[in-house]
Each structure stands twice: as C-alpha cells, then as structure tokens.
Amino acid sequence: MVGVKLMRNAFAADSGILAYFAAEGGERQARAELFAAAVGSYKNPQSHRDVNLNDPVEAVEIIMLASHFIEDR
Numbered sequence: 735m736v737g738v739k740l741m742r743n744a745f746a747a748d749s750g751i752l753a754y755f756a757a758e759g760g761e762r763q764a765r766a767e768l769f770a771a772a773v774g775s776y777k778n779p780q781s782h783r784d785v786n787l788n789d790p791v792e793a794v795e796i797i798m799l800a801s802h803f804i805e806d807r
Contacts, residue, residue, distance in 0.1 A: 740773075741773050747760075750762075750766065772799060776799075
C-alpha cells in the first residue's frame with residue numbers, strides 16, 4: 735500500500751494506526767483526508783513527472799501545509 739491509499743488507511747478515523755483517537759470522529763476523518771490530499775497533491779506528481787517548483791509562493795504554501803503535520807500532542 736502506498737500514496738493516498740496508505741494515508742487513508744493509516745489515518746482512518748475508526749481504525750487507523752496513526753489516528754488521533756482523542757479527537758472527535760469527524761476531526762479524525764478530516765485529518766485522514768488532509769494527509770491523503772497532501773500526498774496526492776504534492777508527493778504523487780513529483781513521483782511521476784518532473785515538476786517545476788521555482789515559484790517561491792507555492793513553496794511557502796507547501797511548507798505551511800507541512801507545518802500542520804508537525805504538532806505535539
């Protein structure tokens with residue numbers, strides 16, 4: 735299992751090994767979708783073709799999104 739399918743499985747709201755069970759079910763589902771979307775939007779394209787990342791605004795947006803994945807619980 736890789737990519738988006740892996741993220742949806744790992745963060746699955748009811749059974750994911752990386753799900754944050756202290757949060758409400760809808761929040762856990764949203765987090766699973768957020769991780770899946772990040773992988774689908776930013777990791778997958780670079781795995782399949784040469785992606786031009788010369789736009790500093792886009793780079794900042796990616797970094798800001800990534801910062802949401804780094805949190806202390």
